[in-house]
Amino acid sequence: MSIFSNxxxxxxxxxxxxxxxxxDAQGIEASVQLAxxxxxSGVTYVDVGYNYSAGMAPFVLKEAFERTDRPFSVTGKVxxxxxxxxxxxCKRIELYLKTMGxxxxxxxxxxxxxxxxxxxxxxxxxxxxxxxxxxxEEGLIDHICCSLHAxxxxxxxxxxxxxxxxxxISYSMLSAANMLPVLDAAYENDIGVAVMNPLxxxxxxxxxxxxxxxxxxKDNGNTTHAALRFAKAHPAVDIxxxxxxxxxxxxxxxxxxxxxxxxxxAERLERVMTSVAGLQGFCTGCKYCEGCPxxxxxxxxxxxxxxxxxxxxxxxxxxxxxxxxxxxxxxxPLLHDDGWLPDTAENPCIKCGxxxxxxxxxxxxxxxxxxxxxxxxxxxxxxxxxxxxxxxxIYEKGYKKVGLYPNGGFSNLIIKLYEEFFGTPDFEWLQFNxxxxxxxxxxxxxxxHSPSEIPELMPDLILICTYKYDxxxxxxxxxxxxxxxxFEKLHRVSEMPWVF
Ligand code: SF4
Ligand code: SF4
Numbered sequence: 001m002s003i004f005s006n007x008x009x010x011x012x013x014x015x016x017x018x019x020x021x022x023x024d025a026q027g028i029e030a031s032v033q034l035a036x037x038x039x040x041s042g043v044t045y046v047d048v049g050y051n052y053s054a055g056m057a058p059f060v061l062k063e064a065f066e067r068t069d070r071p072f073s074v075t076g077k078v079x080x081x082x083x084x085x086x087x088x089x090c091k092r093i094e095l096y097l098k099t100m101g102x103x104x105x106x107x108x109x110x111x112x113x114x115x116x117x118x119x120x121x122x123x124x125x126x127x128x129x130x131x132x133x134x135x136x137e138e139g140l141i142d143h144i145c146c147s148l149h150a151x152x153x154x155x156x157x158x159x160x161x162x163x164x165x166x167x168x169i170s171y172s173m174l175s176a177a178n179m180l181p182v183l184d185a186a187y188e189n190d191i192g193v194a195v196m197n198p199l200x201x202x203x204x205x206x207x208x209x210x211x212x213x214x215x216x217x218k219d220n221g222n223t224t225h226a227a228l229r230f231a232k233a234h235p236a237v238d239i240x241x242x243x244x245x246x247x248x249x250x251x252x253x254x255x256x257x258x259x260x261x262x263x264x265x266a267e268r269l270e271r272v273m274t275s276v277a278g279l280q281g282f283c284t285g286c287k288y289c290e291g292c293p294x295x296x297x298x299x300x301x302x303x304x305x306x307x308x309x310x311x312x313x314x315x316x317x318x319x320x321x322x323x324x325x326x327x328x329x330x331x332x333p334l335l336h337d338d339g340w341l342p343d344t345a346e347n348p349c350i351k352c353g354x355x356x357x358x359x360x361x362x363x364x365x366x367x368x369x370x371x372x373x374x375x376x377x378x379x380x381x382x383x384x385x386x387x388x389x390x391x392x393x394i395y396e397k398g399y400k401k402v403g404l405y406p407n408g409g410f411s412n413l414i415i416k417l418y419e420e421f422f423g424t425p426d427f428e429w430l431q432f433n434x435x436x437x438x439x440x441x442x443x444x445x446x447x448x449h450s451p452s453e454i455p456e457l458m459p460d461l462i463l464i465c466t467y468k469y470d471x472x473x474x475x476x477x478x479x480x481x482x483x484x485x486x487f488e489k490l491h492r493v494s495e496m497p498w499v500f
Pocket of ligand 1: 295
């Protein structure tokens with residue numbers, strides 16, 4: 001039994017509501033109706049972050065909660081970096097409570113733990129975890145949970161500390177070979193598990209024929225249904241999160257989870273895992289090829305390259321070209337999950353053949369590694385390319401003030417890399433954000449300014465650091481160009497996001 005055991009197996013994900021922005025009244029109303037329909041249909045677990053669905057998801061939920069008397073439990077997510085101290089965490093939860101019109105949040109969630117170091121920072125005296133404990137004592141939250149994006153070994157280590165009663169992880173048949181030990185550890189420790197990305201971030205739904213092997217006799221040839229049932233098949237998994245965009249999507253997921261799996265879950269798990277191991281050209285992530293003398297992370301590279309087997313999906317607000325989408329899908333797990341960013345695009349492989357000899361799937365690893373470095377060059381996916389970009393944009397340009405927009409993960413990385421590459425800058429960094437809640441606050445020791453302060457502060461350059469909405473931000477700030485401020489996007493057209 002875990003804290004999630006009594007929930008309806010489908011959880012409501014709120015990051016994909018059909019909302020284009022805060023003024024999209026029609027999209028907001030459609031989303032409220034979707035949330036109401038989910039709750040009326042028996043969904044009880046609601047997963048929300050403050051910036052989901054253009055920042056409107058918490059407002060949508062407030063309205064939905066007012067319109068229904070169905071029971072629900074909701075998350076309140078606090079990310080290390082945006083918030084660091086116990087007080088920060090408490091303030092963040094107060095904001096969730098106020099925005100959603102609630103008196104209590106059931107699942108305080110330490111959001112997006114990337115690695116064990118971040119976990120340790122969260123657990124430090126005066127840190128986020130301490131804030132969670134304080135709120136639990138005050139009755140503002142019920143349980144302390146987390147969402148994990150770390151490597152499976154770190155996730156298992158974190159599970160074993162028993163700091164969290166429930167976890168949210170990314171899991172589908174694409175990642176199952178790596179993640180099954182994580183699920184086993186959660187099960188042994190009675191930790192509740194909610195899984196996100198049960199369709200492999202859209203890859204399975206977009207390649208239904210390829211993944212049709214997932215269907216058993218009783219899945220009626222519906223690959224999506226089979227993949228959702230697979231995600232729930234391990235006994236540790238309590239909740240499968242479905243990020244719904246439309247009523248049809250919601251109804252489809254409800255159809256799957258409103259009745260028991262027609263195939264015994266243990267048999268489904270074993271059957272699908274056997275088929276995954278037999279897929280042509282597919283890396284199962286077994287890691288037998290580990291131990292490259294040149295320290296090339298072959299299992300991670302080969303697993304990430306599975307993305308090249310399928311139609312690429314639109315992602316990160318990019319709809320093409322195809323090569324860019326492939327690169328995002330391939331390099332994202334390498335950086336995000338494995339922390340791999342090569343120093344240069346020069347391939348260090350000495351073609352010793354050790355990896356290929358060990359490969360259970362008989363994959364052409366040497367050629368694949370060479371192609372990966374070629375693509376890394378094309379996508380500026382190297383540390384050297386980052387250095388060149390900062391040199392081109394900022395270094396020794398005679399600037400007095402350089403603005404970073406918005407502050408957050410990208411801006412922190414830019415400051416860190418600049419100092420690592422070129423030393424202390426001879427200009428001042430300024431941070432901007434469109435979120436009024438951040439104005440006048442300090443983030444990483446630097447004040448966050450409103451865009452309306454641009455004419456007064458007059459930075460020489462403002463660097464649009466984010467990836468997803470860089471064009472939208474550039475368009476919204478173009479009016480300040482007439483003051484003499486220069487704007488540049490950090491990312492070049494075919495470049496990978498510096499932070500995923
Ligand atoms: S062939 Fe290349 S990638 Fe494979 S183990 Fe040898 S050096 Fe590493
Ligand atoms: S041995 Fe083959 S299948 Fe296993 S991780 Fe390496 S490349 Fe993938």
